[in-house]
Amino acid sequence: MFNSILMPIDLQDTHLAMKAIKIAIDEARKHDAEIHVLTVMPGFGMPMVSTFFTDNKTMKDAMKTVAKELKKCIASNFPKDIKTHPHITEGNPAERILYQAEKLSIDLIIIPSHAQSLGQVFLGSCATKVVEHARCSVMVVKG
Numbered sequence: 647m648f649n650s651i652l653m654p655i656d657l658q659d660t661h662l663a664m665k666a667i668k669i670a671i672d673e674a675r676k677h678d679a680e681i682h683v684l685t686v687m688p689g690f691g692m693p694m695v696s697t698f699f700t701d702n703k704t705m706k707d708a709m710k711t712v713a714k715e716l717k718k719c720i721a722s723n724f725p726k727d728i729k730t731h732p733h734i735t736e737g738n739p740a741e742r743i744l745y746q747a748e749k750l751s752i753d754l755i756i757i758p759s760h761a762q763s764l765g766q767v768f769l770g771s772c773a774t775k776v777v778e779h780a781r782c783s784v785m786v787v788k789g
């Protein structure tokens with residue numbers, strides 16, 4: 647029984663996420679669950695990157711743009727009868743996904759195996775860390 651599903655989405659590659667989104671919708675309907683859709687902006691906290699973003703405003707503007715994109719993505723891909731919650735955060739994608747899974751008491755993470763179609767590699771780097779370290783169930787969706 648799953649009440650709370652986490653669906654991490656890399657907004658730079660929603661194409662490969664489509665199959666995972668369909669499965670998340672099915673699971674949500676089956677279990678009457680809510681879907682938390684999370685996108686992580688990588689990098690602002692990294693010393694090399696943060697030197698280019700010395701003012702808070704640039705970072706806030708970037709967050710706002712990403713928030714709009716995420717809402718658009720949810721509006722066009724998730725039907726209205728599914729309860730969705732958008733989340734935007736910044737940092738290392740795998741670490742943030744694992745952190746949010748704990749914070750939101752997620753009981754199922756649904757994650758595509760890759761962000762980009764790399765062919766032979768079984769699992770992408772972020773998906774690998776999530777599968778290895780998540781304390782809840784993880785469904786890996788292969789492209």
Ligand code: ADP
Pocket residue numbers: 653654655656657662663684685686687688739757758759760761762763764769770771772773774
């Ligand atoms: P690859 O190594 O091919 O880029 P990843 O493991 O990074 O593959 O991506 C697999 C999945 O992990 C993505 O489809 C997405 O669900 C999640 N993911 C990766 N980066 C992010 C991100 N910045 N924000 C949210 N989810 C992400």
